[in-house]
Amino acid sequence: MSKTDIAPKRTKPLLLTAIGRVERETGLAKDTLRVWERRYGFPKPLRDGNGERVYPPEQVEKLRVIRRLMDGGMRPGKLVQASLAELSERFGASRLERRGRPGAPSPLAQYLPLIKAREAGGLQRQLAHDLMRLGLQRFVIEVVAPLNVGVGEAWTLGDLEIYEEHLYSEQVQHVLRQALASAPRMTRDPRMLLTTLPGEQHQIGLLMAQACLAVEGAECLSLGPQTPARDIVLAARAHRVDVVGLSFSSAVRLREARAAVVDLRKRLDRSIGIWAGGGLWAGMKEPVPGVTMIASLDAIPAVLAQWREQHSKAVYA
Amino acid sequence: MSKTDIAPKRTKPLLLTAIGRVERETGLAKDTLRVWERRYGFPKPLRDGNGERVYPPEQVEKLRVIRRLMDGGMRPGKLVQASLAELSERFGASRLERRGRPGAPSPLAQYLPLIKAREAGGLQRQLAHDLMRLGLQRFVIEVVAPLNVGVGEAWTLGDLEIYEEHLYSEQVQHVLRQALASAPRMTRDPRMLLTTLPGEQHQIGLLMAQACLAVEGAECLSLGPQTPARDIVLAARAHRVDVVGLSFSSAVRLREARAAVVDLRKRLDRSIGIWAGGGLWAGMKEPVPGVTMIASLDAIPAVLAQWREQHSKAVYA
């Protein structure tokens, strides 16, 4: 068995995916996959010899797209009935609507060809160039943030593959980290601890926030992504921070995120502030008590100023 | 309700954790948590009004420790019966055994105080200093790699908190990325695509590999962590890479990792090599056919040399 590798035991037929792997690849929980099957009739996996579900690639693909559309606020009940083509079309339409808003033109048009180019250097050069031209803060707000949104949408429309998104993400991180490393470290209040909660793995949001905060002179300590609530509390106390900053991309469920923030607020000393930022909170109706929501990166300077004013009052009054 | 924040609806008692969050915080699947409860009598969560499990913090803590010990090869059946104190002790003993091996002294003794210091700058300065002193390759192999292991062990022993590990991880990444950015880009074969599979989120392994490969002149394209198999295949074809490099920390189950690699090997063109590296494969009994296992970073130069020799033969013969 150890030498005759020519005919490996083929336990599962080629390219069919078991439910566990579908969960990992789509981000949809096993329970959710099963309940959709029961309710909507999709996905409709085949069964292997043990009666276990095996998903053909087309269904996994459609699940991936549905997941992405749901992150944009759509509901699964209707999405599952549509075909893949219809899904792309529908999203295209809703995107055009949103495009109607007056606003700065997306830098996507310029960047998309660079991302799709088979040569990674061009993208990085353009990013570095824009960084130099605009300065860190404007670079983040005017280029990186809209680009993130645009790249996400392009993926949903089928204009970009996930690996191209990964590639983009990696390059942006490189540029942002380098910029942060060369930024002068000013030690001014507030001391901030930056991280994301478990489940939120996107680092770019964190880096963008760190960039905006560093520019404004806040002292940032980043733990990277996915710190459990318990450890956020420990770290915040140990390093005596004034504020814990959390980043949320729209890839996480609003429900879970809210619950996690509420939980953290309960555990963390009341004297330590919590600022929750990221695209996720744009659609929030009821803010979490005791937590400052930062819907957009532009709002950071104002929130910082407000904190500083309140804090200086508290000290001198 | 929106103004009177004083008495928030307290749906769950303070500090008790629902099964979903325990899954996210410990990495143990819900099914696993339930089956342990049935079989071993641990964990033994309380129940809320709906009969749903709620876990007190001590149990979550113990689960976290058990999970970590299992990554070191121990089995849950016996671990669950021991108390937290016994667990630490037992691990301490097994660690001392391993220490018995002759080898370079771990740089941990020097770094541990810096990690525990409340001032992040010292750690970064020491890392940068060692990088300068040793050069990128030796820095990675002699400092970063053993430090990773040491930091992980220190956590299990209770010498370090998770947030301190995060902090360390973040600093190392910064230093490695900066070193990579300033390394000259030589375009020599093989072209490599670097990433991790879904579920493996540790980026440091990837960065260490990238550093060692870049030093040896391989052309590296990193997708960052967690690229689904389907997209690895697409990216490898689009960018015409010769080899796909995958990094595995020991935080993932060997079983799952093996299955995922086998799956990728099935999907990816045979002409494209797969190199799987990382601490995970140290205990591997049967290698995956058609996949090169790289147990340690020191082995990278040899594997590269071998590939180049074989490849040049294939071209000129």
Place this chain on the structure above:
DNA sequence: GAAATTATTTGTCCTAGACAAAAACTTTAC
């Protein structure tokens, strides 16, 4: 002592029902 055989351990999957939180829709009040 190595290889093959048997036993145990362990994680994941199964079914089908239940329920609460969120969202969408409807009604009522101003």
Place this chain on the structure above:
DNA sequence: GTAAAGTTTTTGTCTAGGACAAATAATTTC
């Protein structure tokens, strides 16, 4: 017409205990 309050639908997560195969450990055989 808009805002608040009430109702319905949608949706994700949880429950139970049983089943089974892959991985690991223990035993036997050569």
